[in-house]
Amino acid sequence: MAENLISEGAPRHKARVHPSKDPGLALEPCDQPPGDASDERLDRLVRAALAAATGGVSPATLWLAWLDWAMHLAVSPGKLYALMQAPPQVQARQAGPAPLRAGDPRFADPGWAHWPYDWLRDAFLRTESFWHEATTGLPGVSPHHEAVVNFAARQWVDMLSPSNFGWVNPEALRIAAETGGANFVAGARNWLEDQQGVIAGIAPGITRRQRAHHAVGKDVAITPGTVVYRNGLIELIQYAPQTPAVWREPVLIVPSWILKYYILDLSPHNSLVRYLVANGHTVFMISWRNPGRDGRDLGLDDYLEDGLFAAMARVREITANAPIHVAGYCLGGTLAAIGGATLGRDGEGKDAELKTATLFAAQTDFGEPGELGLFIDASELAYLEALMWEQGYLDGRQLANAFQLLHARDLMWSRLTREYLLGRRAQATDLMTWNADTTRLPYRLHSETLEYLYLHNRLAEGRLCVHGRPIVLADLKLPMFVVGTERDHVSPWPSVYKLRLLTWAPISFLLSSGGHNAGIVSEPGHGGRHYRFSAGSEDARYLSPGEWFAQTPVTNGSWWPCWQHWLAAHSTGKIAPPAADVNLGAAPGTYVLEP
Known part of the structure; x- marks a missing residue:
């Protein structure tokens, strides 16, 4: 990966001045993967052993x-x-x-x-x-x-x-007195079942029996479609049209590589993909491969080139070069913003490949990552890198444990009390099953994500390089729809909102009720949901997050129709559904099924 970095002495938040065009900003060689000298390897072995012992x-x-x-x-x-x-x-x-x-x-x-x-x-x-x-x-x-x-x-x-x-x-x-202690017996049985799950490598919070109720391709991720492209990193799914005519511009969804893509295609009643195709959109979905030790050197450049850009090229080939509505979720949204800024920087018609960009709970400024930032400093990264260097990846269970620790009261102690003391198992939902379907993260990708984005905030500061040159978010000039969620512990919504400080693009901002996952999976008909929304314009006055929240009225219901209407308003009429000339198998494909 050939990268250059802007000097660490570059001023903060100069993203509106393009570093590669400013002679006052010198470039220096980019970071490289750690070497493997004998002394460095010994140090990593010690740190890896300590990291394994301390979680x-x-x-x-x-x-x-x-x-x-x-x-x-x-x-x-x-x-x-x-x-x-x-x-x-x-x-x-x-x-x-x-x-x-x-x-x-x-x-x-x-x-x-x-x-x-x-x-x-x-x-x-x-x-x-x-x-x-x-x-x-x-x-x-x-x-x-x-x-x-x-x-x-x-x-x-x-x-x-x-x-x-x-x-x-x-x-x-009280329950023990009423049942003769049956709750403690049931709790012991639940504990034993959980230990079996730990041995089998199942993420905490769900059992093997519960997972079987939401099988991928049978109960969830069942919107009809076909795999139309495959390389060593992604499968690209094109979903079958459900209307006689479709909007000309297709929707390409870029999920986060942390978990499986089908959070946006859960059960039929709460599938965002199904909702979009039912409303006349041609929808494509990236499905990331679950990497093993052989993928240790895959980095951000690879996920951009062989992931986003490869998918875009195939989508445009199938749709007669129609510009794309790209929509990214969590880190997938960050990747979509990086890709959009890269195309905007390069110009020469490349910026015309995208029609709009939508970011679901995705940060572009990582200066305030919430409690996730507790696990990110130079010492923590040294331990994690040593642990991942030996494995070649970060195991999904390790990541799940970290997220569970962030909300230990609700995700751990309350659950253990209910299941072990009261003897009650919560009924598994499709969202719970998806959350437990963990993936591995390549050593290099995770290291670069933590160091470049979270620790040094290079994307927001115009110091993240693609193809050897820095990109700035000011090069995002296309209409954008940005979604935050009120109770997000992964991407706090004020941090998501900060994109308004980094680009002049017209940003329509929507704040949904719920958290990082449930706030996005917010289908019509789901009770108790609401959102705030303001349409973007290039001459809109900037409001702080607090001002925006106070001045923006609440709308009850799902935010999905609001986004779909926005997509339709930024499309250019309907055509016959495009068909791919390659069929590599039915959705959900093979990569999502890899353990």
Whole structure:
């Protein structure tokens, strides 16, 4: 991969000045994969062993964060005095129960309102509040270290919640009395089943039996289509038309390489693909191959060239060179933005290959990645790179565990309480099954994603290079539809919204209710859904995220029709459905089925 980097001394947020055209910005050789000298290999072996023992978490990051916090707390007598005035035992003497966090399911059972359980609950909540106050708002502590310490303290406190222990959980004790302890027997059986899943390599949160209820190609990912292109990295699926005529411009969907593509083609009732073809769109979908050790050196350049650009070339060949509505989800959206900026930079008609770009919960500025940023610093990357160097990839279960840790209260402790203490298995949904269908990430791709995008934010700063030259998002001049979700722990919506600072392109921005996944899979007829939307224009005044949120009215229902109408408005009439001259097999293809 031949890349050049702009000097690290380049000013932040100069994306509107093209670095390759500015003589004041010197280019220097690009980063290369780590060498394999004997001393470097020994260092990596040690770091890889430590990373395997700690679940990929760098002990150095934790110790430095705690040391930073402790030293600044030691020289902050005012903060110490305030904490001593309100420790949990002092708060316990105050009148009234401790406040519950909104949406906290752990203490919803009525039994927690009676002694002694209410005393245990309130003591825990006051302890939780105390440690939150102790680990935030301390002058001098770096923001990253403060976030790490606060996160670590929350994990330890959540682990000690009385709801996690059967002998002091009133709901578990009541059910045990009613069933003769059958809930604990069922919980033990659930635990054994989960351990079998761990041995079999199944991601946490779902069992082998639950996965069987949503088989790929049988129950989910069943919209009719054919594979019309295949290379060593992708399969390209063209979905069968469901209308006599279709819009001239096709839709190419670029999913994230972190999980399988069929989140956008789940069951028939909540398939975005089916919805689009039912409304007259020709839809193509990229299906990424699940890499093994032999794919260790696949990087961002490969995913751009052999992934996005190869798919675009085949789509245009099938559709008589019609410009494409490209739509990317999560990191697939980031890749689509990189590709669009590359075509805009190169000019010479290449920018005409795209008609519009849609980004679903996709960041282009990674300066505020939310709690995911807790796992991203130089030390953490050194441990992860050592771990991946030995494997050749990052295993999907390792990634799933990291995401589960971000929301341990809901995704881990509440689930373990329900399944092990109450003996209840949640009914598996198609979305849960998809979430557990993990993929591996190539060593080089994951390293470059974390270093170039998350750690150094090169895309937003105009320092990410493609074909040896830097790209800037200001070269995105096509109409854009950008979707954020209100409760996104992967791509926080204010971070997604930042694209408005990086390009003059007309951006229509939509904020959907829900999280990173459920906010996108928001089919018509799904109750309780709403969104905010503002149409983009080139002369629109910039509003901060808070101003935009306050000024944009709420619309009840699914946002899918809003996007579909936008696509239709940016299309140029209908034609007979285009047909491919190659059929490599029926959808969902073979790559999505690879373990």
